[in-house]
Amino acid sequence: MADKLRNRDEIETEFKWRVSDVFETDAVWESEFKRVKLEIPSLSDYSGTLSESSDCLLTFIKNMHAVEESLGKLYLYAHLKNDEDKAVSLYQEMYDRCRALFVEYRQTIAFFEPELLAINEKDLRCYLKENIELTLYQHYIENILRTKSHTLSASEEKLIALSGEVMSAPAEIFAIWESADIVFPDIKDENGNFVKMSEGLYGRYQQSPNRTLRKDSYLSLYKPFI
Structure with a gap:
């Protein structure tokens, strides 16, 4: 008879992820999730304003990246907790909520790249020269400019963002089934x-x-x- 695989609570602490470094508790994660969910809609307030000045463009990019960084932490915690045991429904739910929130975020900022690319490139170069802080994002902006011929309209980009959760569902379902239900022969x-x-x-x-x-x-x- 083969030795049984150990449950997570039987594994020594030094061999486990220290997810408390990301969020101390599930409750802290939940509080941050609610804060970010309330903050995401405010990003749409910048739609139609990016060409007004270098300051408007800078403010939006900074706020967008701040939200994305917060989303990354939320996703990391939920992903790691879910990977600890796919059979625990609480963390599967947290992970699913995170993925849905990321789709909402992508949908909200779908206007950004088309609107940025609509700015006259000469004006955009002037923005980068006159605003020292904006130059921190110069490489980021130039990478977007390189993809101009492959970027869709704002409404089309929004549609693609909405499809993200649906398109990834089969892979997620397979991962849950594979991790929680599959028994490999000894x-x-x-x-x-x-x-x-x-x-x-x-x-x-x-x-x-x-x-x-x-x-x-x-x-x-x-x-x-x-």
Whole structure:
């Protein structure tokens, strides 16, 4: 009989992610989630103003990046907690809410690139020269200018942003099923003892000098999908 795979609460602390460095508790995450959700709609207030002055453009970019940074932290925490155990519905819900909030954010700022590209490039270069703080984003802005021929209208960009959650759903459903429900066949180690197989252990087995173990671990990993 192979040794069972250990549950997360059986793993030594030094081998676990210290997600408290991102958010101390779920409650703190929830509070930040609510704050960011309330802040996102305010970004749409800048629509139609970006060409007014270098200060208007700078203010929007700074606020947009601040929201995106906050979203990144929310997503990181929810993603890591969800990856700890796909069977825990609380963290699956937090992760799904994060993804939905990111779609809302992308939808809200869909006007940005088309509006930036509508500014006369000569005027945009003047903005970069006259506003020292805006030059911090010069490379970022120039990268957007390079994609001008591939950028859609604001309404079309918004439509693409709305489709993000739907398009990623099949992959997310597969990941949950694969992590929570799949049981891989046991295999024998170098000493002939039955050992458990998992995606996490696969890399270790593949580094073994024992060819049979490498082969059996490969077959065990893919057998549930055949």
